[in-house]
Amino acid sequence: MIAFWVLSPLIVLAALGVVLMRRAVHSALLLAVVMISLAVLYLTLDAPFLFAVQIIVYTGAILMLFLFVLMLVGVDAADSTVETIRGQRLLSILGGLVMGTLLVLVVAQISLGTMTGMGVANAGGNIEGLADLLFSRYVLAFEATAALLITAALGAMLLAHRERLDAKEGQRAMAARRMQEYATTGRHLGPLPSPGVYARHNAVDTPALLPDGTPARDSVSRVLAARGTVRSAPALADDIEDVQRTLDGVRGISGGSGGAADTSAGAGHNTENPETRPQGAGHPEGDE
Amino acid sequence: MDDVTPYIVLSTILFTIGSVGVLTRRNAIVVFMCVELMLNACNLALVAFAKQHGNLDGQVAAFFVMVVAAAEVVVGLAIIMTIFRTRRSASVDDASLLKY
Numbered sequence: 581m582i583a584f585w586v587l588s589p590l591i592v593l594a595a596l597g598v599v600l601m602r603r604a605v606h607s608a609l610l611l612a613v614v615m616i617s618l619a620v621l622y623l624t625l626d627a628p629f630l631f632a633v634q635i636i637v638y639t640g641a642i643l644m645l646f647l648f649v650l651m652l653v654g655v656d657a658a659d660s661t662v663e664t665i666r667g668q669r670l671l672s673i674l675g676g677l678v679m680g681t682l683l684v685l686v687v688a689q690i691s692l693g694t695m696t697g698m699g700v701a702n703a704g705g706n707i708e709g710l711a712d713l714l715f716s717r718y719v720l721a722f723e724a725t726a727a728l729l730i731t732a733a734l735g736a737m738l739l740a741h742r743e744r745l746d747a748k749e750g751q752r753a754m755a756a757r758r759m760q761e762y763a764t765t766g767r768h769l770g771p772l773p774s775p776g777v778y779a780r781h782n783a784v785d786t787p788a789l790l791p792d793g794t795p796a797r798d799s800v801s802r803v804l805a806a807r808g809t810v811r812s813a814p815a816l817a818d819d820i821e822d823v824q825r826t827l828d829g830v831r832g833i834s835g836g837s838g839g840a841a842d843t844s845a846g847a848g849h850n851t852e853n854p855e856t857r858p859q860g861a862g863h864p865e866g867d868e
Numbered sequence: 869m870d871d872v873t874p875y876i877v878l879s880t881i882l883f884t885i886g887s888v889g890v891l892t893r894r895n896a897i898v899v900f901m902c903v904e905l906m907l908n909a910c911n912l913a914l915v916a917f918a919k920q921h922g923n924l925d926g927q928v929a930a931f932f933v934m935v936v937a938a939a940e941v942v943v944g945l946a947i948i949m950t951i952f953r954t955r956r957s958a959s960v961d962d963a964s965l966l967k968y
Contacts, residue, residue, distance in 0.1 A: 581874075588878045595882055595905055599889035604897050611901050614882075618908055625875070625919045627927050630911075630934075637934050642904065642941050649945045650897060653952045664961045669892050676888030683880040692871040696922025709924045710931070718928055725935050732939035739946035742953070 583624045587617045608646050615639045626698035629707045773799040875916035882909035896948045896958045900941065907937045 590613065597610040619634040663669055701709055714722050749757070761767045773788045773796050785804055787795035882905060889902030911930040918926025952958050 584874060584878075588874070591878065592881055592885070595885040598898075598901055598905060599885055599893065604895055604901075607898050607901055611904065614905065615908065618912060621875070621912065622915055625872075625915045627915050627918070627930075630915060630927055630930055633931065633934055634911075637938055638904075638908070642938060645941060645945055646897065646901065649949060653897065653949060653958050672888060672891035676884050676891070679887070680881060680884035683884065684877050687876045687880055688873065690873070692873060692920055695871050695920045698919055698922060698924075701918075701922055701924050706924075706927075710927060713924050713928050714931075718932075721932060725932065728936065728939050732942045736942045736946040739943070739950050 581624075583620060587620055591617045591621075604650050605647070608643060608650060611646075612639055612643050615643065626702055627706065629710055768798075775799045872916040872920045876913055879909045879913040879916065882906075882912065894959050894961055896951070896960050896963075897945075899960060900944055900948070904937065904941070907933055 594610045594613040594617070598607045598614065601607045601610065615634060615638045619631045619639070622628075622631045622634055698706075758767075758769055762769050775784050775786055775788055785800065787797070788799035790796050886902045886905035886909060889905065890899050893899050893902065911933050914926040914930040914933070916926075918924060918930075948958060951963050955962050
């Protein structure tokens with residue numbers, strides 16, 4: 581029972597989080613918390629087989645499926661707060677509260693008596709007992725389940741399959757199209773610029789800087805831009821000023837004592853670390 | 869440990885939270901997660917009652933619920949992906965073409 585009283589507040593909080601979190605990924609992770617805690621509760625209820633199935637099927641398969649679809653779909657899928665039906669949110673929360681209190685009160689009123697416990701039922705082993713039931717009394721339902729799973733797999737393949745309406749673009753056709761685009765719009769022929777080449781670091785969320793200091797839009801993934809995790813332009817401007825300041829400092833040092841700047845040239849590549857920045861004299865650009 | 873009432877209360881609370889989530893959220897994937905929450909609440913009640921009555925039928929029922937939930941999620945997420953592919957949105961408000 582200790583496990584129950586420890587886990588039940590956790591489960592309720594995580595379930596509330598599933599409903600309240602704005603980002604779907606956070607909801608999915610909190611749902612994992614709910615499911616694993618429920619699996620442990622199954623263990624306290626003498627259902628070791630369901631404990632394993634809950635973790636393998638729910639947390640392993642279903643949640644992974646959710647996360648895969650979120651990766652494919654929910655790039656910028658923060659919920660809109662606009663209500664389609666006026667007052668619907670308030671009404672549904674009220675209705676939920678009423679239903680919850682009603683159910684909890686009614687269930688708490690019922691006296692179920694002492695529980696029988698699984699001692700007799702699990703005497704020959706939980707899995708063996710379940711198998712006995714599944715392959716005798718519930719064998720028809722079991723077969724129907726097989727049909728259901730086959731149908732679901734076929735249906736998912738059918739629904740997720742996209743019919744190709746035109747022929748796939750070959751390498752020659754792509755080259756011709758790119759040349760055509762270059763001729764008409766002047767679009768760059770080569771590959772897209774890699775992120776952060778001219779900025780201070782080469783992380784994928786840092787756009788490359790063009791020679792005039794503006795970020796190159798093409799250098800970061802469109803997905804990252806939609807998620808809003810790309811380092812913003814003000815931060816980049818700070819970076820540029822930072823580099824300028826460092827360079828000025830280097831000029832000042834090398835103006836005073838040229839030899840000192842040369843000896844520390846090998847160690848000064850770390851411009852990330854603010855402590856080493858004043859003596860970060862290792863920039864070859866700084867000496868020129 | 870006399871009876872399974874705490875488990876049933878927890879199950880009803882989970883079910884209520886799930887149903888409120890289905891009603892309030894707009895993202896189809898989160899709505900699906902809330903449906904899963906409700907199914908899990910039912911499973912908890914089934915397993916608890918199995919212990920109350922001392923036989924395994926409740927656990928078998930919970931097992932079937934899990935299988936059906938897996939099949940449902942597979943088809944549902946495929947439908948959501950199809951809708952997203954045609955409408956570029958996973959919001960349940962955008963799929964309203966049948967209304968007109």
